[in-house]
Amino acid sequence: MGGHGPPPKDPTKRERRNAEPVAPQTFEAEPVPAPKLPRRRDLRRETCRWWDTFANSPQAVSFTATDWEVLLMIVPVVDEYWRNPEPKTLGELRLQLAKFGATPEDRLRLRWTIKPPEPKGEAPSARKDPRLRIVGDEG
Numbered sequence: 001m002g003g004h005g006p007p008p009k010d011p012t013k014r015e016r017r018n019a020e021p022v023a024p025q026t027f028e029a030e031p032v033p034a035p036k037l038p039r040r041r042d043l044r045r046e047t048c049r050w051w052d053t054f055a056n057s058p059q060a061v062s063f064t065a066t067d068w069e070v071l072l073m074i075v076p077v078v079d080e081y082w083r084n085p086e087p088k089t090l091g092e093l094r095l096q097l098a099k100f101g102a103t104p105e106d107r108l109r110l111r112w113t114i115k116p117p118e119p120k121g122e123a124p125s126a127r128k129d130p131r132l133r134i135v136g137d138e139g
Helices: 045-055 058-062 064-085 087-100 103-108
Strands: none
Touching: 045 064, 045 087, 064 103
């Protein structure tokens, strides 16, 4: 005996209620390495460190020229924040940097995953489980 309610619709006649309003598009682009930070000597040390961190981040390998241009536009805001840390400036930075996967939460929203590298010279199964120290079985 079947379940309660009407029979399910024919799968070919179903409509997604959350269908994309516009079909996704894919563009081919070559990733671009990070440009040199202009006027570096005029910027605070923290701003330069921020730029270097982004330039060497795992997600940077997929950035195109337009991505780097937007990040260059953000540099004065980052520098201003380090000169005068105001909540208003920090809010703007969070808004802009979320687009570049700056935090784990941003990367989840963007559906980006950063895979940690495998330790060199040993197979994944050869690594010791750190939880074993707790139970006293160092293996």
